Structure formats: structure tokens, C-alpha cells
Amino acid sequence: MADRKMYEQRTERLxxxxxxxxxxxxxxxxxxxxxxNWYLRAYIDKPGGITIDDCEVISRALxxxxxxxxxxxxxxxxxxxxxxxxxxxxxxxxxxxxxxxxIELRLYRPVDGVKExxxxxxxxxxxxxxxxxxxxxERTFPKxxxxxxxxxxxx
Numbered sequence: 001m002a003d004r005k006m007y008e009q010r011t012e013r014l015x016x017x018x019x020x021x022x023x024x025x026x027x028x029x030x031x032x033x034x035x036x037n038w039y040l041r042a043y044i045d046k047p048g049g050i051t052i053d054d055c056e057v058i059s060r061a062l063x064x065x066x067x068x069x070x071x072x073x074x075x076x077x078x079x080x081x082x083x084x085x086x087x088x089x090x091x092x093x094x095x096x097x098x099x100x101x102x103i104e105l106r107l108y109r110p111v112d113g114v115k116e117x118x119x120x121x122x123x124x125x126x127x128x129x130x131x132x133x134x135x136x137x138e139r140t141f142p143k144x145x146x147x148x149x150x151x152x153x154x155x
Contacts, residue, residue: 038076102152
């Protein structure tokens with residue numbers, strides 16, 4: 001677990017100047033194991049959305065830096081992409097951007113028999129998240145009890 005965090009942090013330090021130079025936002029970096037393979041994923045964004053060409057520019061530059069630094073012990077697959085429509089809220093700036101928007105959250109343990117809630121993000125203080133579901137009843141949840149919080153996708 002400690003290696004994963006270190007890999008993510010070092011990759012973020014390498015990546016930040018690259019995305020800054022392009023005028024992009026670094027949303028997140030994750031190092032995860034799925035179906036027997038390790039993935040190093042970087043999520044980037046910009047106003048109007050990220051294109052495949054944007055991802056390619058960052059991916060090539062990051063790949064070169066990762067080859068130079070060579071600090072990840074395992075073999076892995078590098079992916080650079082948009083955070084997508086259901087963008088997760090991870091950093092304080094994500095919560096600030098989402099204030100007044102519809103979000104969905106999932107709890108580790110149910111509250112009143114329910115683990116998933118959707119509503120408008122009303123408040124966030126770093127420790128707690130307050131939403132207003134459609135019924136108008138404010139609900140506040142400790143951040144540490146949230147398994148997932150992301151922008152709601154509505155069709």
C-alpha cells in the first residue's frame with residue numbers, strides 16, 4: 001500500500017508541470033491492480049473537455065519521464081484520460097467546483113438502511129459533506145464514511 005501511494009505521488013509531481021504547460025488540470029493519479037495487471041492512470045481535464053489528442057500529448061511526455069525516473073518496480077499499463085461524466089470528488093477544489101451541483105454518494109455502511117444518496121451539494125468543510133436530496137431534507141455525512149462521491153450523471 002505504501003508503494004502505491006508513493007508511486008501516485010511521484011507520478012503526480014512529474015505530471016503537474018506537463019499539464020500546467022498545456023493549460024490542463026490534473027484531476028487525479030491512481031495506481032491500481034485490476035484483472036492481474038497494474039494500471040497507472042492519470043486523469044486530466046480542461047474547460048470544454050479533454051480530447052484524445054490531448055491525452056496522447058500528455059501520455060507520450062509522461063511515459064518518457066517515467067522511463068527516465070524508473071521508480072515503479074512492477075510492469076504496468078499507463079493510461080491518460082478524462083475523468084468522465086461521473087467525475088469523482090477527491091480534492092477540495094473538486095468540492096468547491098461542485099457546490100450547488102447534483103452529486104451522488106455511496107456510504108461504506110447504510111444509514112437508515114440506505115447506502116446511496118443523490119442530491120445537491122450544499123456544504124463541504126473538509127470533514128463533512130452536506131447534500132439536499134429531492135425531498136428537501138438536508139443530510140450531512142462524515143467524509144470518512146463515504147466510499148464514493150461523484151458528480152451525478154443524468155440522462
